[in-house]
Amino acid sequence: MAGENGQTGFGAEKIKTDIVTLSRLITEEQSKHPEATGDFTLLCQALQFSFKSIAYYIRRATLINLTGLAGSSNTTGDDQKKLDVISNDLFIAAMKGSGKCRALVSEEEEDVIYFDEHPNAKYFVACDPIDGSSNLDAGVSVGTIFAISRLTDEIVQSGKRPDVKDLLAPGTELVAAGFTMYGASAQLVITMRGGPVNGFTLDNALGEFILTHPNMKMPKKRGIYSVNEGNSLYWEEKTVNFFNSLKFPPKSVDGKEGKPYSSRYIGSMVADAYRTLLYGGLFAYPADKKSPKGKLRILYECAPMAMIMEQAGGQAVDSNMRRLLEVVPTSIHDRSGIYMGSYEEMEKVIAAHK
Numbered sequence: 210m211a212g213e214n215g216q217t218g219f220g221a222e223k224i225k226t227d228i229v230t231l232s233r234l235i236t237e238e239q240s241k242h243p244e245a246t247g248d249f250t251l252l253c254q255a256l257q258f259s260f261k262s263i264a265y266y267i268r269r270a271t272l273i274n275l276t277g278l279a280g281s282s283n284t285t286g287d288d289q290k291k292l293d294v295i296s297n298d299l300f301i302a303a304m305k306g307s308g309k310c311r312a313l314v315s316e317e318e319e320d321v322i323y324f325d326e327h328p329n330a331k332y333f334v335a336c337d338p339i340d341g342s343s344n345l346d347a348g349v350s351v352g353t354i355f356a357i358s359r360l361t362d363e364i365v366q367s368g369k370r371p372d373v374k375d376l377l378a379p380g381t382e383l384v385a386a387g388f389t390m391y392g393a394s395a396q397l398v399i400t401m402r403g404g405p406v407n408g409f410t411l412d413n414a415l416g417e418f419i420l421t422h423p424n425m426k427m428p429k430k431r432g433i434y435s436v437n438e439g440n441s442l443y444w445e446e447k448t449v450n451f452f453n454s455l456k457f458p459p460k461s462v463d464g465k466e467g468k469p470y471s472s473r474y475i476g477s478m479v480a481d482a483y484r485t486l487l488y489g490g491l492f493a494y495p496a497d498k499k500s501p502k503g504k505l506r507i508l509y510e511c512a513p514m515a516m517i518m519e520q521a522g523g524q525a526v527d528s529n530m531r532r533l534l535e536v537v538p539t540s541i542h543d544r545s546g547i548y549m550g551s552y553e554e555m556e557k558v559i560a561a562h563k
Contacts, residue, residue, distance in 0.1 A: 252307050296338035297318070328369075330365075335356045339351050351477055354388045356512055358384060377543075385399060388513065398517060406424070426521055428551055429522070434455050434491045436472075436474060454561070486517070486523075492548075503528060515533035516534060518549045523551055524550070
């Protein structure tokens with residue numbers, strides 16, 4: 210029987226019939242902008258196809274011998290897994306096939322990939338096809354991180370390849386950013402400049418990303434921290450002292466023991482970020498003596514995650530306590546330290562590092 214609120218009842222079971230998919234949401238957003246050409250919509254359709262494909266291969270990886278190393282390392286020095294290579298190829302093919310991407314930066318490629326067959330395409334995409342791939346063989350959640358920028362009208366109209374310096378913009382210039390986490394189910398989180406953060410879950414039966422977490426907002430505070438403490442030997446003193454203050458809080462005025470923070474570290478940035486987004490708390494990968502600039506890449510890891518965190522009500526800064534969205538990379542694989550999470554937890558980070 211047809212009912213209200215897009216639900217149909219059969220006995221005791223309520224079946225939701227008014228389903229919001231990623232395609233529908235993007236199309237509805239496009240209709241709000243009369244000047245929109247549909248290019249961004251087509252680019253997002255290509256993106257979600259690549260996410261569905263990667264999710265499929267990850268589910269079947271052990272069955273079809275896609276686990277293990279591929280026998281080479283990527284441009285940032287990490288050993289490549291077979292799925293790294295396949296996911297990178299899928300992503301490149303999807304962006305090329307969209308006809309709307311002019312240039313692509315991937316963690317797996319040393320140089321910018323230009324799609325010269327589409328000289329007037331408007332968009333530049335940066336991605337990490339599989340973040341956390343060292344965890345793949347253990348069945349730990351991994352993910353894809355992406356960032357979308359719009360090229361200037363001058364570059365688009367010229368039809369020429371954009372220079373690398375034209376692609377090295379701060380995160381404040383991003384049009385959209387997001388990540389997909391491949392775990393028990395594929396979860397896609399996406400946000401557009403100035404808009405809400407929306408979470409989608411891949412329904413394998415329908416082959417669609419369904420809106421399950423609309424307008425995501427982080428809790429203002431939560432006693433959870435996520436960091437690789439195995440690197441603490443190399444941290445600066447302020448960083449060591451800050452995390453010690455979370456583990457060994459001072460007694461209250463009346464002499465009661467303070468409650469220590471819980472530690473939750475998966476070792477896959479996408480999984481740790483998704484948990485922090487849902488439950489609140491703090492994620493950190495500080496710069497240290499081993500990696501003075503930091504370990505995570507600005508264009509396709511730090512900037513898109515910072516955009517998501519900020520638009521969900523949190524904050525993100527680098528190891529110098531600068532707002533991460535304002536940091537300008539000096540190369541396409543430039544690195545940075547990162548602290549991100551709930552607003553009030555980040556205020557404590559900034560105060561401790563002054």
